Amino acid sequence: MEKIAELLDCPVCLDRFKQPKVLPCQHSYCLRPCLQNLVQDNSIRCPECRACHNLPRNGIEGLPINVMAVRLIDQQKPRRQCKECDVGDGDVDKCNHCDESLCRKCIADHTRGLQQDLRHSLIQVRRLVTKLAESDYDLRERAKKLEENGRNMKREISQSIERFILELQSRKKALFKDVDALVTMETGSLQREQGELKVEMAALTTHCQIATELCERTLDMSNPEIQQFQSEILCLTQRGRDHVQSDGIPSDKVRQSIKLTNDDENLVLYAISNFGTVSAYGAGEVPEGANGWASELQSAEDSRATEVLRRYRNKGKVKTYFGTTGNGLGQMRSPHGIYATTADDIVVADCYNHRLQIFDAIGQANGVIGSEGKSEGQFDGVGDVCVTSHGKIIASDFNNHRIQIFDEHGRFVRTFGSNGSGNGQFISPFGVATDDKGMIYVCDYGNKRVQVFSANGQFIRKFGSEENRLNKPTYLSVTSHGRVIVGDDRNNRLQVFDEYGRHLFQFGTDGTNDSQFDNPAGIATDHHGNIIVADRHNHRVQVFMSDGTFVSSFGSDGSEPGQMTWPQGVCLLSDGDIAVSDSGNHRVQIF
CATH class of the missing domain: 3.30.40.10 (Zinc/RING finger domain, C3HC4 (zinc finger))
Incomplete structure (x- = not known):
């Protein structure tokens, strides 16, 4: 069957x-x-x-x-x-x-039962409305108390910080006094050294004058007075050398500088920057070491993650779109996979034009890679595309059953794969992705598996075909934490594996409600692990958290801006915008 x-x-x-x-x-x-x-x-x-x-x-x-x-x-x-x-x-x-x-007959009986159930539900709803009104009053009162508590906590924080500032100022004065004392002491030493130098200079000057006069006369070197005078000059010279080094710099006996020793400076700065932890606790709970503070302050990372989810929930309004049906520059025929580079250039797999097109963030076409054919650098249907951290462009050539790699200028580098079911062979390869190690992941659509290759196309491993786990995988994405998200097309779900192919979990069922799919297509992930999926035959895009929890969706069937028909690929731009390849309308939309 x-x-x-x-x-x-x-x-x-x-x-x-x-x-x-x-x-x-x-x-x-x-x-x-x-x-x-x-x-x-x-x-x-x-x-x-x-x-x-x-x-x-x-x-x-x-x-x-x-x-x-x-x-x-x-x-x-x-x-x-x-x-x-x-x-x-x-x-x-x-x-x-x-x-x-x-x-x-059964529908009539069934309808009467539903009416009775509806009457009971209505009574329960009315009771619930009364309870909700009471809860609303209680929440307002709790909100007032929380605001008052927040003001008290701010005062307590200000008082604690002021105490630290006063202690730091007191310590500053004490250190200044120590500096002044050291400067006075060392200045006295320098003055005493200076006095001794002046005495020695005077003695040497006097002896130099006497020696000059003696040298102008005929000397009797056997005279004991002459010999004694020579010894005195040698002695004064040695004493001068004791005061001055050979290069004229004062000796090490004189301390010329003062240094502040503060080996714990980084520890102090760290303690200041991480001072205090503010947390929220329920009634009757006593937080250990909380110093009476009782309001929650989320970490910066949590705040950023919350802001990202808020932005996803507000998606749905199209910012711009580009592309029309055709085979000219900037035109497309059923765009499939899509990828945004770090410079926000958008690379589109222009499927039935058998090529890749490169656009800037505002939709201006900047280049074309490939043409129809079977030779190197040519395509027979382009399924998906991704770009490595080194700028290499990787594309799936699904009717030629191979993967092609180009450099950042669009020049052909290499190809790997052939038609078949062995390791490194493909039957209609589709989705491609790469991780931060340079590994290449490929959805081997016809063989119902994912294959992993090195950056130069050497086969490493495969997974997904065991126990018929995957049924016609189309697209995939690799998160920054090494998780591999695979679109299990015929099972209408997403499956999550680790980088070694071990199954972690799955989510999604067949249908049109939230968290349901009708042929999931392109997948993108952000730095927080959130998952963006093109829900192809439901004509929409869905967003999930990293554990598969539904966040939001946008899009509907149609050709107006913001509507889409058979969306295939999705990717994220640097500012958080989502680009969608609107396959049935032969265009790309940015939300």
């Missing part, structure tokens, strides 16, 4: 056939948007066999319907049966209230 189910999937949109049409080459595709996007000049090229066919006079509408696929899809639809009795399809309808399948 699984093989039959796969035959009912469109090879282009990778989803169950919708109005399947058959080409002359016997390959089938959805009428819209799949075949519609492949039409060029009243002809169409088959994405699988590459055969080119002329269209009938009335276009793709005139292509024959794949009747067998339509019948198989109809047969797979579940048979409706009354939940309460055994009445079959013909007389069974759905309850408008709870969506249960019931026959006409």
Whole structure:
């Protein structure tokens, strides 16, 4: 049955056939948007066999319907049966209230029961309103007490800080006195040294004059007086040397500078910057070492995380959008993956134009990488794109079953992968991502797994195929903490793994409510681990916390600004804006 189910999937949109049409080459595709996007000049090229066919006079509408696929899809639809009795399809309808399948008779009984339940619920609601009014009064009183407590705590903090300031000022005066005392003492020593130097200078000067006069006469060196005078000169010279070093700088006996020794300065500064902890506690709780402070002050990191969540909840208004349908510069045909560089350049996987396009933050097209083909640097359908910390551009070439790498200037570097199921081989690779170690993660869509490679394309590991855990993974993202978030397309959920492929948890179910998906697509994560997901067939973007808790969603089906049709890729800009590739409208929107 699984093989039959796969035959009912469109090879282009990778989803169950919708109005399947058959080409002359016997390959089938959805009428819209799949075949519609492949039409060029009243002809169409088959994405699988590459055969080119002329269209009938009335276009793709005139292509024959794949009747067998339509019948198989109809047969797979579940048979409706009354939940309460055994009445079959013909007389069974759905309850408008709870969506249960019931026959006409059971619906009447069911409706009366719902009315009775509603009356009981109304009584409970009225009681609840009274209790809520009492709680509202209590909360107002508690808010007043909390404000008064906050004012008291501010006064206490001010008094504590003032005490520290007074102590620091007192310490400043004491240190100044110590400096003055040392300066006076060392100045006295310098003056005494100066006096001794003057005495020695006078003695040396006198002896120099006498020696000069003796040198002008004929001396009898055997005269004892001459010998004694020579000895006195030598003695005075040695004493002068004791006072002065050979280079003329006063000797080390004289202290010329004063130094403040403060080995604990960093510890003191740290203690000041981290002084005090302010926390909130419930009634009757006594915080240890709280000094009577009882209001909560969140850390800076928590404050930033809270602000980020607040901004996500306010998303939904489009700031700008760019792109139209076509193959010219700045035009797109079904944009898929999208990635923002550190410079806020936006790289778009222009899927059916078989290329990458690079835009600046305001939507100005700055360059194109690739063209249609099978050679190096060419693509046959571009699924996703990411950029490494070194500027390398990595793109999935899904119909050529390979990954291509380009440098920051768009020049081809290398390719890896081939068609197959072995390690390092792919069947229609789709999502790509990289981590801070340079590892490359690839959603191997057809093989229902994720493969991990080194920066140069060497196979490292694979995960997700064990116990059929992943069913057609499309996109993925790697958080700054090494978690790998994978979009499990056919299971309509996100699965979270560690960097080694060990399963951590999953969230999401099939549906249209909050935290439910209809084919999850592009995934982005921020520095706090929050997860942004393109919910493709629900035509919206959903935001979750790192543990899978729902935060917000925005977007609806349509072509007006702020609306979207089949969103594929998402990415985050440096200012927190979210860029979305609006695949069905052939444009990128920034929220």
